[in-house]
Amino acid sequence: MNWANGxxxxxxxxxxxxxxxxxxxxxxxxxxxxxxxxxxxxxxQGALRAKMQLAEGLRLRVIGLDELPDDALVVPxxxxxxxxxxxxxxxxxxxxxxxxxAVENYLGQPVLATVPVEIGGGNSFAPxxxxxxxxxPTVDADGxxxxxxxxxxxxxxxxxxxxxxxxxxxxxxxxxxxENVRPTKTLEVISRAMCVQMGxxxxxxxxxxxxxxxxxxxxxxxxxHAHRVGxxxxxxxxxxxxxxxxxxxxxxxxxxxxxxxxxxxxRVERGYNFGHLDxxxxxxxxxxxxxxxxxxxxxxxxxxxxxxxxxxxxxxxVDSERGTPITTEVVRYGLRVTILGIPAPEQLKTEQALQYVxxxxxxxxxxxxxxxxx
Amino acid sequence: MNWANGxxxxxxxxxxxxxxxxxxxxxxxxxxxxxxxxxxxxxxQGALRAKMQLAEGLRLRVIGLDELPDDALVVPxxxxxxxxxxxxxxxxxxxxxxxxxAVENYLGQPVLATVPVEIGGGNSFAPxxxxxxxxxPTVDADGxxxxxxxxxxxxxxxxxxxxxxxxxxxxxxxxxxxENVRPTKTLEVISRAMCVQMGxxxxxxxxxxxxxxxxxxxxxxxxxHAHRVGxxxxxxxxxxxxxxxxxxxxxxxxxxxxxxxxxxxxRVERGYNFGHLDxxxxxxxxxxxxxxxxxxxxxxxxxxxxxxxxxxxxxxxVDSERGTPITTEVVRYGLRVTILGIPAPEQLKTEQALQYVxxxxxxxxxxxxxxxxx
Numbered sequence: 001m002n003w004a005n006g007x008x009x010x011x012x013x014x015x016x017x018x019x020x021x022x023x024x025x026x027x028x029x030x031x032x033x034x035x036x037x038x039x040x041x042x043x044x045q046g047a048l049r050a051k052m053q054l055a056e057g058l059r060l061r062v063i064g065l066d067e068l069p070d071d072a073l074v075v076p077x078x079x080x081x082x083x084x085x086x087x088x089x090x091x092x093x094x095x096x097x098x099x100x101x102a103v104e105n106y107l108g109q110p111v112l113a114t115v116p117v118e119i120g121g122g123n124s125f126a127p128x129x130x131x132x133x134x135x136x137p138t139v140d141a142d143g144x145x146x147x148x149x150x151x152x153x154x155x156x157x158x159x160x161x162x163x164x165x166x167x168x169x170x171x172x173x174x175x176x177x178x179e180n181v182r183p184t185k186t187l188e189v190i191s192r193a194m195c196v197q198m199g200x201x202x203x204x205x206x207x208x209x210x211x212x213x214x215x216x217x218x219x220x221x222x223x224x225h226a227h228r229v230g231x232x233x234x235x236x237x238x239x240x241x242x243x244x245x246x247x248x249x250x251x252x253x254x255x256x257x258x259x260x261x262x263x264x265x266x267r268v269e270r271g272y273n274f275g276h277l278d279x280x281x282x283x284x285x286x287x288x289x290x291x292x293x294x295x296x297x298x299x300x301x302x303x304x305x306x307x308x309x310x311x312x313x314x315x316x317x318v319d320s321e322r323g324t325p326i327t328t329e330v331v332r333y334g335l336r337v338t339i340l341g342i343p344a345p346e347q348l349k350t351e352q353a354l355q356y357v358x359x360x361x362x363x364x365x366x367x368x369x370x371x372x373x374x
Numbered sequence: 375m376n377w378a379n380g381x382x383x384x385x386x387x388x389x390x391x392x393x394x395x396x397x398x399x400x401x402x403x404x405x406x407x408x409x410x411x412x413x414x415x416x417x418x419q420g421a422l423r424a425k426m427q428l429a430e431g432l433r434l435r436v437i438g439l440d441e442l443p444d445d446a447l448v449v450p451x452x453x454x455x456x457x458x459x460x461x462x463x464x465x466x467x468x469x470x471x472x473x474x475x476a477v478e479n480y481l482g483q484p485v486l487a488t489v490p491v492e493i494g495g496g497n498s499f500a501p502x503x504x505x506x507x508x509x510x511p512t513v514d515a516d517g518x519x520x521x522x523x524x525x526x527x528x529x530x531x532x533x534x535x536x537x538x539x540x541x542x543x544x545x546x547x548x549x550x551x552x553e554n555v556r557p558t559k560t561l562e563v564i565s566r567a568m569c570v571q572m573g574x575x576x577x578x579x580x581x582x583x584x585x586x587x588x589x590x591x592x593x594x595x596x597x598x599h600a601h602r603v604g605x606x607x608x609x610x611x612x613x614x615x616x617x618x619x620x621x622x623x624x625x626x627x628x629x630x631x632x633x634x635x636x637x638x639x640x641r642v643e644r645g646y647n648f649g650h651l652d653x654x655x656x657x658x659x660x661x662x663x664x665x666x667x668x669x670x671x672x673x674x675x676x677x678x679x680x681x682x683x684x685x686x687x688x689x690x691x692v693d694s695e696r697g698t699p700i701t702t703e704v705v706r707y708g709l710r711v712t713i714l715g716i717p718a719p720e721q722l723k724t725e726q727a728l729q730y731v732x733x734x735x736x737x738x739x740x741x742x743x744x745x746x747x748x
Contacts, residue, residue: 106480172554173554174552174553175539175553175554176550176551177550178549178550179548179550179551180546180547180548181548190568190571190572193568193570193571194564197564197568
């Protein structure tokens, strides 16, 4: 692959409409991995599947938030499940297409586009892959600007609304439609239990939003943002600059810690990965310890027991040399990693949003202390 | 209530089409309780709900297996859940109607009748109540001739087929559609897990059968049979004859044991009631002990440790004085009961059927030794 072949204008949202090529997919994968804070499904798997669509002559089309009529129906979607299960239990590849078709059939109305529920990890690609197979575009936006483990943690529903229904499809093409469950937290509990029954992973498509409503509730331009982050990493790798500094530059992020993974505790529970990482410091952090809690995603980072970053701010692990993301399902003893702290999008930091994605929503009796911009 | 007001010809299947009146409901409740072998949902609750339909001027219409065209769509339905939950968590009353409507909408075709999945317990009434609210009849048949705890134990699916989909509705009107899950045993596992999420009970409607297919796979005339059993009990109560002898007479059943309940172990597990009863003998059984295992329904009866009746034959507990059924959710210490053994319908005793409802299907390493006809 020629790193310089990325065709896309990397200013967020500027380059749409846009057909991703193979090099763009690489960039989005790296950027979505970094924004995914360890979760959202394995980005390499997602990228491989996305490239398969291109190899079959299908288009990965991304459009802006004003390129369809206000009342166009857009389906939010993504894979559900524990990342450690997702990386072992391969998807069939057409679950997303079937899920969108099921939404259309159930509603009796055509869907005009898909949109990610979360830009993080492989879930950046899930809506693009489904759309490619259906000849539809994907809207350049998402509901998190990162990844979170639960369905109620999507900005589309921060106003207390819930999807009227969701469709779940698994790799055996088993289909489940769950309707009229409120609040969205309860929908999460019920659909997660179903996901466990489906083997631990499933593709989930929500009842569609109108483009107008999506525009009012989304984190905009996050596919192009992920591309820009990935492009920064790859460009720095090529030119010999520091890829981590490049990531910080395009994300307003900062290095929180450098160290070596000294222990990984990870378990599958109720359909999520829960766990804990321990690190011992390197470079200027020599002699200190850090630790990170995870629920599919990295939630809180402490140094010598003192919290230094917490949800909804992004805590992400990258390879200290290459700047590439290290997700929760592959992190392991001995890796030399840099912990990055990236300020969450403003939409996640309102009082209303913090009810869904703040420290208390994850069981922490701590205030949300935002990372200062770097 | 005037016991003699039962309007129905009590020879099975002869009196249809037939509109049940209040007295018929009483008879069906007693008969379905006896045929329910302890499960199928509380028959008194079902009867109360059925009478409410009559009080509102609705009709509880029962038709025979040849009163609609062969291709008429008939929805098998019944309540799912642990009986101990069902008796505490009241249904809303219109779940069945919504479930049938959801089946029609999902399929895009009208349903012409309902039919019980099991005649036992309150589930004899569930399809009639839904049908009453929809202005439809219920077919005089079911899929068990009794009650069983699991979805694959329905004669409609003994050939290895599965419902293409099922609709579940709970008392909050939450709706779940599960499609393309095979075999039916797996559908049971998945829908049971969903039922637990729905609070432990839900109304379930299966994808419809054609009347032709229903005729080929059902246990026929079981609503009229339940009525006949209940009528035998009430008539004997009125005339001072032995109601238990009357039940044996119309069911080819026999008294297996008389005794006093000395202990009840009952727990809710995975959405079922599991448990065990101990009895000490009375009358000719004085000095002996009996015990019964249950999974929603009574499964096996042993006297002094020796099995004397086992599924699929019907093991049912009745009040020793009145002949009325004692279901698994209300059985308690100190009751004086008679254990009846009733030969299962022939359709449950084929080699194919025994794979689904024989002793091994419930984990017993015992052959099925049928009760001889009395």
